[in-house]
Amino acid sequence: MKLPALLLATALGAGAFAQTHEEAKTLLNEVYESTLALETQHITFINSVEAPSQGGMKEHESEGELFAKGEMIRIKTKSFIFLSDGSKAYFIYPDDEEIEEAADSEETSLSPADILKQYQDGYSYKMAGQERKGELVITYIRLKPVASEEVKEILLGVDATKKLLVNYKQFGLNGVNNSFEVLTYETNVPLNANLFDINGPDFSGFYRL
Numbered sequence: 001m002k003l004p005a006l007l008l009a010t011a012l013g014a015g016a017f018a019q020t021h022e023e024a025k026t027l028l029n030e031v032y033e034s035t036l037a038l039e040t041q042h043i044t045f046i047n048s049v050e051a052p053s054q055g056g057m058k059e060h061e062s063e064g065e066l067f068a069k070g071e072m073i074r075i076k077t078k079s080f081i082f083l084s085d086g087s088k089a090y091f092i093y094p095d096d097e098e099i100e101e102a103a104d105s106e107e108t109s110l111s112p113a114d115i116l117k118q119y120q121d122g123y124s125y126k127m128a129g130q131e132r133k134g135e136l137v138i139t140y141i142r143l144k145p146v147a148s149e150e151v152k153e154i155l156l157g158v159d160a161t162k163k164l165l166v167n168y169k170q171f172g173l174n175g176v177n178n179s180f181e182v183l184t185y186e187t188n189v190p191l192n193a194n195l196f197d198i199n200g201p202d203f204s205g206f207y208r209l
Contacts, residue, residue: 024125024141027160032116034163041068041112042186047077052175063183066111072196073111085196092203099198100209112165115180119154122146128155138166149173 035041048061064077071086081092082102089102128140139160144153150172157167164187169179194200 020127021125024127027127027139027158028116028119028125028141028156031158031163031165032113032120035113035116035165039069039188040191041066042184042189042191043068043112044183046181046183048179048181050177050179057175067191067195068111068113069191069193069196073114074195075111083196083198085198088198090198092198092206097206098209099203099206112182115168116156116165119143119156123154131157136166137161 043066045064045066046061047064048059050057050059052058062077062079064075066076067074071084073082073084075082079093079095081094083090083092091100091102092098093100123143123145126142126144128142130140131138136159138157141156141158142153143156145151152171152173154171155169156165158164159166164185165182167179167181169177171177194202
């Protein structure tokens with residue numbers, strides 16, 4: 001029995017979509033599991049936010065440094081430090097010597113594991129090509145939320161060989177775009193436990209809000 005040409009094309013297209021969907025999700029899961037398996041991480045990065053303004057887009061860019069050991073995370077930016085000991089999270093403002101506990105509902109961490117964890121469910125996945133930067137080949141995965149009032153789509157860039165996150169960009173339905181790009185990525189390096197201690201000497205005398 002011969003399938004009509006249009007029906008055959010539709011069937012082939014659906015099969016190709018399912019294949020790229022599964023391929024993309026499998027790669028994303030591999031990168032997530034590989035990141036979770038790392039003993040420690042030290043990353044320098046650029047985080048930028050683009051927002052519509054009169055006459056075009058306005059961009060705010062900031063550099064940061066991230067340390068991670070298991071579920072413990074410390075992120076340092078120019079204006080604040082984000083610290084998580086695995087159970088509680090805090091915003092620390094060194095210039096004001098103040099510490100504020102983060103609400104449980106706040107999505108605050110820029111750690112690769114936390115970024116990747118957000119996209120495990122509720123999205124469709126599609127391979128979106130590759131880009132070469134020097135010796136690094138970045139493989140892109142495009143994600144579209146099944147239902148969202150805020151997010152249009154997300155583009156994740158990964159090192160498919162080392163199974164590490166390289167960058168991500170979230171495109172908002174309101175025109176606001178948020179991106180994270182890794183500049184340097186060191187893994188399994190010695191880290192002092194005091195880095196993740198909210199009661200450590202780094203924050204002695206700070207006021208608790």
